[in-house]
Amino acid sequence: MGEFLTEFRTETTLPAPGGQRGTEPGRPAGAPKRRGPIGTQRDGRPGPAEGEAVMLLERARAEVDPVLRDVLGSLPGPMRRIALYHFGWEQADGTPADGGSGKAIRPALVLAAAAALGGPEARAAAVRAAAAVELVHNFTLLHDDVMDRDTTRRHRPTAWTVFGVPDAILAGDALQALAMRLLAEDPHPAAPAATARLADCVVELCAGQHADTAMERRGPGEVTLDEVLAMAEAKTGALLGSACAIGGLYAGASDADVAALDAFGREAGLAFQLIDDVIGIWGDPRRTGKPVGADLAARKKSLPVVAAFTSGTPAAVELAELYARPSEEDDLDHIALTVERAGGRDWAQNQAADRMAVAMQQLARAVPDPEAAGGLLALAEFVTRRSS
Template sequence: MTEFMTGTARRAPGAAPPGGAAEKPAVPGPRDRRSPATGTGDGPPDGQEAAALLERTRALVDPRLRAAVESLPGPMRRIALYHFGWQSADGTPAAGNAGKAIRPALVLAAASALGGPAAAASAVRAAAAVELVHNFTLLHDDVMDRDTTRRHRPTAWTVFGDADAILAGDALQALALRLLAEDEHPASGPAAARLADCVVELCAGQHADTALERRAPDEVTLDEVLAMAEAKTGALLGCACALGALYAGAGEEDVAALDGFGRQAGLAFQLIDDVIGIWGDPQRTGKPAGADLAARKKSLPVVAALASGTPAATELAELYGKPYVAGDTEGIARTALAVERAGGREWAQAEAADRMARAMQELARAVPAPEAAGDLLALAEFVTRRRS
């Protein structure tokens, strides 16, 4: 493999930029950078702002989500309620984790940034629709990836079987489009069309992901994996922001800018997610340590490491060329160390910072006043600082 693009300059993982030392692996959040409007930084927050915003979003969106899920036929309803954490496998009530609500929060934050609180209040249906689509993808991804744990409990397919989990995911997608179809807001039609286009892009991204997994490690390029990640993750975050802009009555340029902000933030999200997938704490992630490495996933840090041309890259290629043996924790540790020594972790963290810088540029096009962009900035900060 040849060296690859990192931002605007070609540089192999771990290599020093011209005239300086190698980049530090820390990922600066958007508030460590200069404000889109004033060019001044206001220092990193402690994360409480984003946590409060996500909590408010759940309070607004969950009743709409739950009402939609409760409208499903019995078998589909039971699986969906289990997936969201609202029921146990035996159908008894549960107070589980329904997810972080990042995507619906982006809908409401974008609507508020461009149209104020009234616009955000009008976009709750759209926010719920985006969350339903996100969970449709999770149900399907878990089946295709054979993931056995999500949100600290067994995945739906392991409890109810492949077919029922897939059908429940299909039902959630239908509920999302129905929410928008029944919405009397003038933006609901364009929003439904945009969300449908996003689903097609998500499916294309998942197809690319599964196709890449069938190829040898040295046959996959970083550009391919970045394009796949934008389709699988960036597309829905961009769509969430764009739907919020539509519900605020924004013009095409502002809608496109918010979509660009979400896409770039989504790539940063995926980069950090891939780092967590290798080095994250299972107590925080709810998944086994090194699950992505055990599955031999060609995540962004792994492909970056393979492209480095280092001895560690050669070792990693050899390890990835052999199937994982269940219970081989030592092998997982060696593989993670090879990724790190080849520069994959450092590259992913630096690339995430670069993507957030691009996201801030897109945001400044549509929302130049930092006080109006506060919620979006807080969510972007959460994306780059999270550990699970």
């Protein structure tokens, strides 16, 4: 665990502006890299933790997808068509497609948490709950794409660009309703508590999205780091925390353990968002499925950008001037470099490591046995040691 956090701080796999790979923080220019890309061994093959995480994600996808396909099949025709397109299972014209429906991180966390505290039986019992969490996640994606005007997701046009804004919003609403119905119809004794927790999470997600959109209307110097961190916890950490907590509920865990699992997921989720924001600026569009510099072009106040704005450096002043210009005058590579010079990239990566350290402490409280906690740890490492 300690080795992971040390490596997390001292490595990066994200390309620097201009396509060159950035120097690792803490490593002199020209010095040999300690190892291959994050999560891999020196020969480029997946490391043990990444291999376990991939296995858990694939297994979760295999178990949850049939439930999702079944429940999506209950939607009225037009809503079903949009939902199946969004999940990557149909083309816009309704013909079958073999597109991916996402990494299944959140359902995998539900199942891993249930297994960690309740074993295989609890894990099997939590599959419907895991599907409900995945439905809520995709409800947020449909709505976020509309509000952010994102045109690409999972390497294909977003649903609103294909079917229109009203239909995409309604499809998202339908997914949220299906999630609650899945839990309402689940005979498991933990289902009522899971339903309440997921409903509370949706309210928090909406509050986080509201804060996010409100911040976009404010000037560069009017948003604090505390505000943007609280917003990110609500938008991203809340659902990962809820996923872990729901898994604990299905395992019959104590209130204290469920709370620790929620805290673990929230902190890991915030680390996830920090890395996601780094990828949003410096990631490879061939891997992310989104246009390069999309967050900068949209003038989003992502975590690295706000850290750069509040750094008090000359680069921060320059960045504020660049953000004030019309987007058609953009030199996105230059803006990205300015964020980096103002310390935004290093701050985000260090903050992500700090959040992961707290997450590990919370996980140890809920699941003191390292072997039992292995699945949750592998998933947390996977989502915070990635480049797409």
